[in-house]
Amino acid sequence: MAQKAVKTLAASNTRRLNQTLYATLATHGLYWLLRALLFRRSFSGRSLALYILLSAPQLLVNFWFERIARPVYHADGSVRRAGEDLEAKGLTEYLWDVTYWTYGCVVLAALLGDSAWWLWGVVPVYSGYAAWTTYTGMRGGYTDAVGVPQPGAASKRQQKMEKRGGQKVAYR
Template sequence: MAKQSAKRIAQENAARLALMSKLLVGVNGFYLVIRLFFQYSTLGWGETLMYLVTLLIELLLYRSLYMTSRPRYDTTGALVDAGTDLSQPGLVSYMFDYIYISWFVHLLSLVTRWAWMVYLAIPAYLAVAFGPSAMRFLGIGQGSGGRQEQGEVTEEDAAREKKRREKKERKQQRVKYARG
């Protein structure tokens, strides 16, 4: 049963990467044909440099996705590891998001030069998504942090801490299942 899941993941990864490679070549080929043959007079060094840098990052991310999602087989041809599941959330989805944003910007930049400003959405999203965590990690903007540093712990804080400890103990007592 576990091998069926690994085979399914390997097949889905292969199909997704095949589609990605076709889109990668198609979008960038379309951009280059339009830009070089029909809009060459409007092409400047800045825009060329932006395209090359974003294309390089796009290719590096695609290569990374390709390498991590490759299935591994033993000498008999049996599947050992299906590779990273490309449908999982987290870093993999952020890599896909960057590639999709790059394609959107490349196509939109054929219409307007302001399309490159869409890349500002990436650091804005990172600030919104990870800003609060970074602020807590750095200790910036904690309203009750001053009281705790002085040793004054309120009853509410003590109750919250007790609940947190009890929940952690309950979690440790659960049976954990390992993927085989």
């Protein structure tokens, strides 16, 4: 049964990595095609530097995903290593956000010009916000989280029971 889970994860990783590869090629190909055809006069060394600097994180993330998640097979076709789960929460989820946001910025920079690269600044701002809220939540002991009862506050059920005179135990 465990082999079925490994095969499923390997197939899922292969499909997701192939989709990501095709999306990356299409996105960056569109950028270079539009830059070559429409914005040839405005394409400068500054534009190239911005493109390299701001699309490099996404390309590095894709390379890292390939290294950790691409399944490895034996010669007979059985799975040697399924790779890491690309649906994992936490850092993997954040790296997918960086990938998709970069796709959007590359397409907008291809269509609107270099000023669209300013949108990439949202990623560090969001990272700072997420780090700050995590820090303040840990510092406060996560007591201000929604749905977490405060130590001194009784639940509605407890309040009703106290109103009725407390919990009564019936012996048979």
